[in-house]
Amino acid sequence: MKYELIVFDWDGTLLDSAGAIVQAIQAACRDLDLAVPDDNRARHVIGLGLVDALRHAVPELMPDRYQAMVDRYRYHYLAGDHRLTLFSGVPQMLERLHAAGHILAVATGKSRAGLERALDHSGLRPLFQASRCADECHSKPHPQMLAELTAEFGIANESTVMIGDTSHDLLMASNAGVDSLAVTYGAHAHDHLTEYKPVACLHSVGELDLWLRDFA
Incomplete structure (x- = not known):
């Protein structure tokens, strides 16, 4: 992979x-x-x-x-x-990636307490092997979250990808020396995201899942 x-x-x-x-x-x-x-x-x-x-x-x-x-x-x-819900297709995509042997992690601007609550509410906790939050690391776009995650698993930068919906995610990836994928269905618009040169810019969870099947 x-x-x-x-x-x-x-x-x-x-x-x-x-x-x-x-x-x-x-x-x-x-x-x-x-x-x-x-x-x-x-x-x-x-x-x-x-x-x-x-x-x-x-x-x-x-x-x-x-x-x-x-x-x-x-x-x-x-x-x-x-009352908030996962985007349609997210659980199935993550389950497939997990079953295929990818290490899955979260890097978020949420607090640790907020992420723990979200993981429990969503039912996704078993699929993630690690996470980093903004109250225990420097905030994005500082590369600390990604640097710690790659070090934790001994994964090379070129074998790591960051997926996010904001310029902060993409710039963090650039600062950490890892590839990024942009999704346009979240907070920031397509034209703004492409300025940060992600490997690809996907417009739905379905498109993201297909891209990961083919290229990850």
Whole structure:
């Protein structure tokens, strides 16, 4: 196989959550009487660690109010996260890759607690052998998450691929010296993703699965 280690982003790549994240950011801003970012600005920060995301989405927010913003964001996001669903075809794709012998991992902007909750709720935990989160590593696009995952399994960079729906995922892969695949059904638009020169840009989970069958 070409890619022994396949690393997935979570939100917007496996889980259909980009809209919920945008709405939670905007609702938290309203709660704190802050300027509400438009959809594009709020979507841009998906995949970053929460503090880095807030710095970009709400640049006027003072550091002493970060915790209040985080608390309100989590309040709104957690109120509906149990209703979020995986993109159609995700479980079957992951099961096939796992059965074929690929090592599967997650690199996400979620917190460890958030990812653990998502893994349990989705039922995908048995399919992943490792994960890295933004509250235990540098936030994307820093390469630490991918560097740690390749080191954990002793996998060469050329045998690793990062799959994500944002420029942060693709730039992290570039910074780590590994290939990337872009998916366009999540947070960032096709034209923005292609700027970061992924190996391929796929428009659905079905297309992604077919590409991985043929080339991974």
